[in-house]
Amino acid sequence: MFKGSITALMTPFQADGSVDEGAFKALVEWQIEEGTHGLVPVGTTGESPTLSHDEHQRVIDLCIDVAGGRVPVIAGTGSNSTAEAISLTRHAKDAGADAALIVTPYYNKPHQGGLYDYYKNIADAVDIPIIVYNVPPRTSVDIAVDTLARLRRECPNIVGVKDATADLARPLATRDACGPDFCQLSGEDATALALLVNGGVGCISVTSNVAPRLCAELHNAWQRGDLQSAQEINHRLYPLSKALFLETSPAPVKYAASLLNRASTTVRSPLVPTSEATQAAVRAAMVHAGLLN
16 A cells, blocks of 8 residues: 655754745655655654644645645654544544554553554544554554554554564564555664565655655665665665664754755754764765765
């Protein structure tokens, strides 16, 4: 259903911290022109925890409007409140999103029964394809493969997982438990190609915010069976994917985007702009990838 390079879009801000709608719309258009296979507005990279509900919904609306059906839009609609996640997911469906990306509830740390209840309630309330977003370093909870399999059996609209665990044995277990048609997407750029080898079909990527063509070409090469080209591109991108997480994302990728005149470096508190050391590493990685001279 969803595959290839899917960009976890940053949300550009003006110097005063307001959403820069012009820069966001230009970013969406550039992504599509460069060959990106799908778009995720207001995920983690979009600084969703600091957006108001109105801003959250507005960014989704803008993305869907600019994309115009040319690529799928998977809207970030998760929360640590089930009722809030249902509300955001309903809006995404009504706005015309192709799917919803729903993160495991953060901070309140539910056990597996609570995670099942959260996703089951959302899936029953909103008839839209749902991608489960599992990112334990951010949320402090890890949805088990058995829980995913139970949701897969009982909720036809839970169609896949964004796996940001960097556990390369997990896609094998997930495929066995959930079936070959369950859409497994990497949520960790540095291991995206390895996840493809083990049963994945794509990556929801931070790196593709600034290297959309290279990221798309990596997945295109994989899909046509050209492993050598995919490996070569992966080697070019690896230093950048590593540098973009030297500090809390999305501050480093916003700095990288500023070097391409795609966004300002502004992030919302409690995040702060990157240090000079990280800036130097990001710039060097972009030169290595061929994105800067």
